[in-house]
Amino acid sequence: MAAGADEEADPILLRAQARAQRKSLGRLSVLLRRSVRLVWASSPRLFLGLLVLQVAAAVALAGQVLVVQAVLTAVLALEQESGLTPALWIPVAGLAGLTAATAIIGAVQGHMQRMLGELVARAMWDQVLGVATGVDLASFESPGFFNRLQRVQSNALSRPYQVTQGLIAMGGALAASVGVGAALATISPLLLPLLVIGGLPVLLASRRESRLEFDFSVRQTPSLRMRQYLTLLQTGRDEAKEVRAFGLTNWLHTRFAAVYDGYLEHLGQHLRRRARLSILGNLASAVVLVLTLGVLVWMIVRGQVDVAGAGAAIVAIRVLATQVQTLFAGVQRIFESGLFLDDLQGFLQLARPASEAAPRPPAPAAFAVVQADRVRFTYPGSQEPAVREASVELRAGEVVAIVGENGSGKTTLAKLVAGLYEPDDGAIRWDGTDIRTWSPASVHSRIAVIFQDFVRYALSAEDNVAAGDVSGPAHEGKVRAAAGAAGAAEAIEALPQGYRTPLSRLFAGGHDLSGGQWQRVAIARGYYRDAPLVILDEPSAALDPRAEAQLFANLRSTLEGRTAMFISHRFSTVRTADRIYVMAAGSVVEHGTHEELMRAEGHYAELFRIQAAAYLPTEPPGG
Incomplete structure (x- = not known):
């Protein structure tokens, strides 16, 4: 569809179409x-x-x-x-x-x-x-x-x-x-x-x-x-x-x-x-x-x-x-x-x-296994694929990490798993069924995505959290629970009107939050959506080290058995994941637990040691 839109929007083609229109009766x-x-x-x-x-x-x-x-x-x-x-x-x-x-x-x-x-x-x-x-x-x-x-x-x-x-x-x-x-x-x-x-x-x-x-x-x-x-x-x-x-x-x-x-x-x-x-x-x-x-x-x-x-x-x-x-x-x-x-x-x-396509059934409420099966995706106008022949597997209740250097395709792969992009080749499958079998809206409703570049809505704190699920009116107890689980409750409750406070200085009575506080609100938005699959794209990018450690330490208990896929370039945060997938140049180059990947002495071990070296004391000269 994107390519078609590109073609139709070409100025030369549009002018030719305009000239072809006869001014007839x-x-x-x-x-x-x-x-x-x-x-x-x-x-x-x-x-x-x-x-x-x-x-x-x-x-x-x-x-x-x-x-x-x-x-x-x-x-x-x-x-x-x-x-x-x-x-x-x-x-x-x-x-x-x-x-x-x-x-x-x-x-x-x-x-x-x-x-x-x-x-x-x-x-x-x-x-x-x-x-x-x-x-x-x-x-x-x-x-x-x-x-x-x-x-x-x-x-x-x-x-x-x-x-x-x-x-x-x-x-x-x-x-x-x-x-x-x-x-x-x-x-x-x-x-x-x-x-x-x-x-x-x-x-x-x-x-x-x-x-x-x-x-x-x-x-x-x-x-x-x-x-x-x-x-x-x-x-x-x-x-x-x-x-x-x-x-x-x-x-x-x-x-x-x-x-x-x-x-x-x-x-x-x-x-x-x-x-x-x-x-x-x-x-x-x-x-x-x-x-x-x-x-x-x-x-x-x-x-x-x-x-x-x-x-x-x-x-x-x-x-x-x-x-x-x-x-x-x-x-x-x-x-x-x-x-x-x-x-x-x-x-x-x-x-x-999309509107004229035959109605598709809703996605199932739960799954046992989510798979990205050799998916490939190229952005419109690009010559090289952002993701190529990538395969990952998430079992129900697991916490799976995707790591890699900037530009390795981590976020694009997450958007494919979330059903936001349709792969050019391969498929995203739930229990062996291609998710394109079901209606896109129902697939999206089963997934909570927390983006690194999340939206800061100039609305109340309650609306910012409840935006995670607008299928019904905001539920106050659920909003507070999600904010508490994400560590955002303290900052919100300290605002003049609490959860009713607009989170923007664009409007009268509004207050802004720090970057880390906003990140917690965005995480709360994802938790508010009671979805079986949660995707977190660099969820700790704006958090301080203490808050980051707390977030990942409590991740399993917070998710309460839901499946999580989180993306990070900080290798110290992924050690406890059930499985780690390492990406480079759009491909999955290795996967396993932290211990398995370290023993393999591959790309993961190299990057882990590079990052760890920044925190380890260096030997004194001549030592």
Whole structure:
């Protein structure tokens, strides 16, 4: 899946796909149906209400043309001595009423469109977040996936609102064009086709503009991601201390300015190209409008249209020209947004294979043996496998250690055993059954993983522990028991609000913890999940030596018979494990108990002695 995401996110391929999209009536029909479904699913009531208001606005505009003609007729027929007559003030009052109604309808439409746009955006966020949390973990190792995710967040999620506006503007302009066109037809049918032709240059220019906009967005996605990353480095809480300690402020800001300047230069070029197209389209449209008005003057001179009809026709031409341009602008907005919606649709498809797969049974509640059977895994974009032909075995109730130098593949192997990565070759088996036989969610629920780079949730201490199992409400007694087993209870209970205290200074009343205290909270999170298999990735990295020794001394009693797989590069912590697997360059190079591995005089014995030498007294010179 990750490789597919990488392919689909390739900028050259995306631009080629965009250019291949023909701006045809068939394409417009597809986009309109998709847009209507999108908006309708968000709020049928608001959508229908806006359509009703659009029709009302169209009727009001058509009425204004006819009332203007009635007013002019009454004015021309008015005798100087007769004063105001019903023939004059009735159409004048009608014109005022229709003008006020049009203004009120416009104001109400604005508020309703804003609300509908937010509802559409909310629906899109739900789908995008569903994909982001539903794709396999390997997708997050792919730059292509992040490019696509960034593009969806910055463009495709705002486009549904523009589609909503474009769709409603099209509906209103179409209804108004029909109404005003019918009114104009009573004066002179010849003027209608000229006004329609006047909108075509705008549409043709808009077609090219939509392609330019999508191409620009695709090209600038990496630049936008880098700007956001450099912004995070300068504003992030965790990064702030190192930025100041190393004096990186000017260095980072200079890089940020350089990236932004490059973007602004390309943006200027892009906007100038769009402006030229827009000017050409509108100039051509203006020329056709002048010709239309010239035809009207010619008809007045020949007596084919009277003065009142001419006045009403001028109003109708101006209104209809605006509506025709609005209609074509709405079409252009749908086309332009359609390219981004296609990109969004492709992103949403990333999670579809898993959702459409046949339902799988749940994993068993317990197991006798867990095996990694000759598994191989390569990260997206990498040429060399991170894990190659690795096999490990964990029997129920055992404590098994995975050791090795940095980069040896320990954490990747743990993620494979946890079902977070799917092996390219080989299999993870429970009692001989491949875990891919069961639903991924049920497999994950049987495993508690404590990562070295665990998440520090800016939530209460209770929430941080209870995040280990959110299948039901947090159980206070269970939270306290898990915190006690991990050695986190003392630090939490010393906080102003105890377990209710937010563990972050981002929010009022919040308090932060030390690195070691946070590590204990993360371990408590794993203990809170009553899973038969517990995987601990460098669980003592932030602990002091006393706390580390206590953690491993109490590990068996704390787990209460559950199976544990823990990863460490500190060989002193693994001596009591039932079995130790030693990894190097992605492979398991030896395994056994501490005593067996030391007698073998292999890789483990070498690394153990190197680490032990740092703590042993050295002989004095000449001793």
